[in-house]
Amino acid sequence: MYGGPPVVVVGNGPVGQTTALLLARWEIPTLVVDAHERREVVGSRSICQQRETLDIWDSVGAGKAIADEGVTWRVARTYFREHELFHVEFSDSGTSPFPPWVNIGQARVEQLLDERIAAAPLVDVRWDTRVTAIRQTDHGVDVETTRGTVETPYVVACAGAHGEVAREAVGATFDGRSFDDLFLICDIRCDLPDRELERRFHFDPEWNPGRQVLMHPCPDSTYRIDWQVPPDFDLDQEQRDGGLERRIRRIVGDRDHEVVWCTVYRFHSRCATTMGRGRVLLAGDCAHLVAPFGARGLNSGVADAEAAAWRIAFELHGWGSDLVAAYDAERRAAALDNLAITTRTMDFLVPQTDAGWARRRDVLERAVTDPGARAEIDSGRLYAPFRYGDAAHPAVGAILPDLAVDGRRLREAARRGLLVLSDRPVDLPDIGCRVGVAPQVAADDPDEVWLVRPDAHVAAVTTAEGLPGAIRDLLGRPARPTPPAQFG
Numbered sequence: 304m305y306g307g308p309p310v311v312v313v314g315n316g317p318v319g320q321t322t323a324l325l326l327a328r329w330e331i332p333t334l335v336v337d338a339h340e341r342r343e344v345v346g347s348r349s350i351c352q353q354r355e356t357l358d359i360w361d362s363v364g365a366g367k368a369i370a371d372e373g374v375t376w377r378v379a380r381t382y383f384r385e386h387e388l389f390h391v392e393f394s395d396s397g398t399s400p401f402p403p404w405v406n407i408g409q410a411r412v413e414q415l416l417d418e419r420i421a422a423a424p425l426v427d428v429r430w431d432t433r434v435t436a437i438r439q440t441d442h443g444v445d446v447e448t449t450r451g452t453v454e455t456p457y458v459v460a461c462a463g464a465h466g467e468v469a470r471e472a473v474g475a476t477f478d479g480r481s482f483d484d485l486f487l488i489c490d491i492r493c494d495l496p497d498r499e500l501e502r503r504f505h506f507d508p509e510w511n512p513g514r515q516v517l518m519h520p521c522p523d524s525t526y527r528i529d530w531q532v533p534p535d536f537d538l539d540q541e542q543r544d545g546g547l548e549r550r551i552r553r554i555v556g557d558r559d560h561e562v563v564w565c566t567v568y569r570f571h572s573r574c575a576t577t578m579g580r581g582r583v584l585l586a587g588d589c590a591h592l593v594a595p596f597g598a599r600g601l602n603s604g605v606a607d608a609e610a611a612a613w614r615i616a617f618e619l620h621g622w623g624s625d626l627v628a629a630y631d632a633e634r635r636a637a638a639l640d641n642l643a644i645t646t647r648t649m650d651f652l653v654p655q656t657d658a659g660w661a662r663r664r665d666v667l668e669r670a671v672t673d674p675g676a677r678a679e680i681d682s683g684r685l686y687a688p689f690r691y692g693d694a695a696h697p698a699v700g701a702i703l704p705d706l707a708v709d710g711r712r713l714r715e716a717a718r719r720g721l722l723v724l725s726d727r728p729v730d731l732p733d734i735g736c737r738v739g740v741a742p743q744v745a746a747d748d749p750d751e752v753w754l755v756r757p758d759a760h761v762a763a764v765t766t767a768e769g770l771p772g773a774i775r776d777l778l779g780r781p782a783r784p785t786p787p788a789q790f791g
């Protein structure tokens with residue numbers, strides 16, 4: 304059992320919270336420092352969290368509470384002016400107890416994660432503690448804060464968009480662009496029974512001409528409305544002169560409603576030039592910023608947290624080596640993929656050239672009568688876990704299929720250590736961590752042996768003979784034969 308100093312997590316936002324809880328799950332203590340005086344429950348940014356994110360939160364005991372409070376919309380309708388172009392109905396698959404996604408405000412997620420942190424003795428949270436410098440030494444990292452300097456073996460910097468101090472520590476610049484286009488988001492509480500389970504995307508409605516409006520249902524009869532607004536939009540002025548009220552009335556009619564939260568934002572497309580150097584890793588918005596269409600910000604930040612936590616924990620427990628060094632390549636590739644996807648979306652939604660606007664108009668006009676044109680409409684591709692690497696076997700690097708054995712989900716079993724799927728007897732090295740073995744239910748070929756990582760991604764597809772080598776390739780330590788652990 305690790306008995307050294309705590310890992311320092313910079314930032315107690317949702318990515319920092321998740322990182323600390325995941326490290327505690329691996330029995331690694333953390334010190335979480337945040338510049339804010341306390342948790343501020345003001346408004347919300349992220350609303351849509353995917354099943355794979357719920358799975359990660361479930362591994363720290365928060366997934367069910369978050370899923371239970373969330374709302375899952377089942378129909379996505381897309382409109383152009385007064386025409387409904389198409390709608391997509393989502394059906395569920397797999398063996399998950401969780402829906403494919405839930406809408407729930409980020410502020411509420413943070414509260415639910417705080418409840419788990421309050422019950423986690425290995426997580427020590429210090430508010431009102433700003434990190435002013437991070438310096439790597441021969442033995443670890445010195446973290447300078449407004450309340451003194453802390454020595455730590457590793458830092459996970461989850462300091463959000465303004466985490467320059469952490470980016471400097473890894474020698475990264477935050478390359479990319481910030482855009483001038485403005486969006487207004489408003490969370491309103493209103494009784495809209497026909498829209499409780501629907502996401503609606505309006506291109507160029509007559510009540511927001513030439514621009515789009517997105518509407519998402521959230522818990523507690525709350526709806527998130529996101530308007531693209533003109534560059535000279537002034538929220539204070541709109542609130543004073545009744546413009547905001549008129550905007551909302553055009554959508555909800557004369558129904559009673561309450562404005563819960565309202566803000567204006569611009570979007571950014573940026574990625575740190577490196578997400579880790581030595582013993583300092585960047586995670587979440589500190590490492591990458593994407594436009595919100597597609598819900599890829601927090602969802603991918605939580606995946607960063609999982610990747611950082613298992614790699615650090617395995618190194619600190621002596622279960623593997625050079626694992627932290629591999630974080631940057633994998634998570635940066637994931638971040639760049641998210642950026643490419645959201646850039647395509649934003650190029651369609653808010654083109655930056657005249658030719659782009661002409662294409663947008665042409666596609667939308669054709670889509671009214673031509674179903675073929677509808678496939679060209681991009682209103683956001685929802686987050687999905689990234690596939691690492693480019694191995695010839697399609698399962699390698701991908702998240703394990705959502706399968707169960709004896710009613711137990713394999714993705715859940717994988718998160719306890721390593722998981723081996725095999726129908727043949729296998730020799731397992733004594734690496735210290737738990738290694739589960741389950742029947743091969745993911746492949747048609749009974750000779751295939753799958754090695755699954757602690758983040759439920761497939762590390763290798765091999766044979767019984769090849770397994771020790773595959774474990775060595777993953778963990779970087781020699782394999783010695785020991786009896787397998789029971790599945791479960």
Ligand SMILES: Cc1cc2nc3c(=O)[nH]c(=O)nc-3n(C[C@H](O)[C@H](O)[C@H](O)COP(=O)(O)OP(=O)(O)OC[C@H]3O[C@@H](n4cnc5c(N)ncnc54)[C@H](O)[C@@H]3O)c2cc1C
Pocket residue numbers: 313314315316317318319336337338339348349350351352409432433434435461462463464465466468488568586587588589595598599600601602603604
């Ligand atoms: C309008 C909008 C809608 C969105 N919708 C979605 C969505 O539906 N789904 C989704 O997945 N994502 C969405 N996102 C993105 C999501 O909100 C972010 O990705 C998420 O907040 C990132 O969390 P984080 O923990 O990385 O950073 P943050 O939440 O920014 O937290 C960073 C923390 O670090 C602290 N900190 C900063 N510097 C220091 C320092 N030097 N010392 C100590 N502490 C420090 C800060 O005080 C803060 O508490 C949306 C974003 C916006 C703007």
